[in-house]
Amino acid sequence: VFSEVPLIPGDALFALKSRYLKDTRAHKVDLGIGAYRDENGKPWILPSVKEAEKLLQQDPEFNHEYLPLNGFAPFVEAAAKVILGEDSSALKEERVASIQTLSGTGSLHLAARFIKTFYKQSETVYLSAPTWANHFPVFEVLGLKTATYSYWDDVNKSLDIENYLKDIENAPKGSIFVLHACAHNPTGLDPTRDQWIQILEAIKKNNHLPLFDSAYQGFASGNLQNDAWALQKGVEILESPILICQSFAKNAGVYGERTGAFHVVLPKNSNNTKAISSQLAAFTRSEFSNPPAYGAKVVAKILTVPELRIQWEKDLITMSQRIYKQRVALRDLLVQLDTPGNWDHIVNQQGMFSFTGLTKSQVARLETEHAIYLASNGRASVAGLNEHNVEHVAKSIDEAVRF
Ligand code: PMP
Numbered sequence: 001v002f003s004e005v006p007l008i009p010g011d012a013l014f015a016l017k018s019r020y021l022k023d024t025r026a027h028k029v030d031l032g033i034g035a036y037r038d039e040n041g042k043p044w045i046l047p048s049v050k051e052a053e054k055l056l057q058q059d060p061e062f063n064h065e066y067l068p069l070n071g072f073a074p075f076v077e078a079a080a081k082v083i084l085g086e087d088s089s090a091l092k093e094e095r096v097a098s099i100q101t102l103s104g105t106g107s108l109h110l111a112a113r114f115i116k117t118f119y120k121q122s123e124t125v126y127l128s129a130p131t132w133a134n135h136f137p138v139f140e141v142l143g144l145k146t147a148t149y150s151y152w153d154d155v156n157k158s159l160d161i162e163n164y165l166k167d168i169e170n171a172p173k174g175s176i177f178v179l180h181a182c183a184h185n186p187t188g189l190d191p192t193r194d195q196w197i198q199i200l201e202a203i204k205k206n207n208h209l210p211l212f213d214s215a216y217q218g219f220a221s222g223n224l225q226n227d228a229w230a231l232q233k234g235v236e237i238l239e240s241p242i243l244i245c246q247s248f249a250k251n252a253g254v255y256g257e258r259t260g261a262f263h264v265v266l267p268k269n270s271n272n273t274k275a276i277s278s279q280l281a282a283f284t285r286s287e288f289s290n291p292p293a294y295g296a297k298v299v300a301k302i303l304t305v306p307e308l309r310i311q312w313e314k315d316l317i318t319m320s321q322r323i324y325k326q327r328v329a330l331r332d333l334l335v336q337l338d339t340p341g342n343w344d345h346i347v348n349q350q351g352m353f354s355f356t357g358l359t360k361s362q363v364a365r366l367e368t369e370h371a372i373y374l375a376s377n378g379r380a381s382v383a384g385l386n387e388h389n390v391e392h393v394a395k396s397i398d399e400a401v402r403f
Helices: 012-022 047-058 073-084 103-118 135-140 161-170 193-205 229-237 273-287 294-304 306-336 344-348 360-370 390-402
Strands: 096-102 124-129 145-150 176-180 209-214 242-247 259-265 353-355 379-381
Touching (some): 096 273, 103 242, 209 229, 229 242, 306 344, 344 353
Parallel strands (some): 124 176, 209 242
Antiparallel strands (some): 353 379
16 A cells, blocks of 8 residues: 655754764764764753753642643743743733644744635745744645745845845735744854844834744843744834744753744734634644643743743853854864865854855865765854864865865
8 A cells, every 4th residue: 555655864963963873983073963062072962951860850839741732830920931032022911822832843834824714814924944844844734835935145244134125015915924033044243233123123124923032042142032032123113023932952962852942912992812822732632642741840930930041041041152262263274274165154153053165076076085064055063062072073174175
């Protein structure tokens, strides 16, 4: 019966990871998948998360029961507060419908299903060029169309704001626009605050539906409030609903626990949150019944227990500063080596990734000749750099660029 099921190529990033794992060269470096690594290249359990896990173990009420369809309420509530801000008028006015999801990807999926079912103005989702590769299938799998808007200016290694704004203007009114809330993946390049205002005003003028994908809050600048600035500005000035897909994979380092949330923020004076929540719960019921409990319980603790919250905010600074230091180290080494090209963009970008500008063949050479693994579009996960390997990486880039 299934003999005609066609074989398809595996996911490129996961294939990269598996080639890295098979590589026996001792000096190999993994700059592939975006997961934080400590200064020894090892996965890092955040101290705040360790403490939260201790609290859960000591809690006599802790159990492995099913969660409600909408998720673990203390988590969902605290997640909405951290992304929208403690003083959010949308929250105070009860204009937000929130539900726990299977991390950021699950949140995007739910957003896609919500759009497909209830948004009648358009079926076209505009994604930045380039964007996180999974953005395309996550919308297309539900029958939505995808298109791209200008983002990365390859010549100047900067934001192509002029064409970005033109594309917002030229898209049919009411289109769906996916905006990376901060730490744009893959370029690590975010609009300035002035540019964000221009973008949001253009979205407002053209009646588009914005979807903020927030996978790196606190990871970009080390400050939760800064990294939610654009999104909160959107909530303040836009008159349309706003969709928010929130992940705690990176900022709490709970990648495999699949901890996230989806929020629908309604405009002022609208009040349909109960109905929207009921629909979101029904989607969950039909797809996976109820969300995973453990990560939500851990993250609820780091968000709400005051001492853990302080520790978590310190952990965010630890991660973002270590990454920044490695950006500077890599740029400085390339400058010292007089590697052809300008490398300042590595320092100007933020978050987990650097869009290095290396070509496909240079990336291939780094892998075969130097055991350095990064995505073929030249995206490097800077978290994979540390003081033990950054010199090897810089010298290898130098060699590949001159080859
Ligand atoms: N959006 C973006 C832009 C991402 O980079 C990622 C993770 N790479 C996600 C969403 C989803 O991540 P997760 O499902 O692990 O939360």
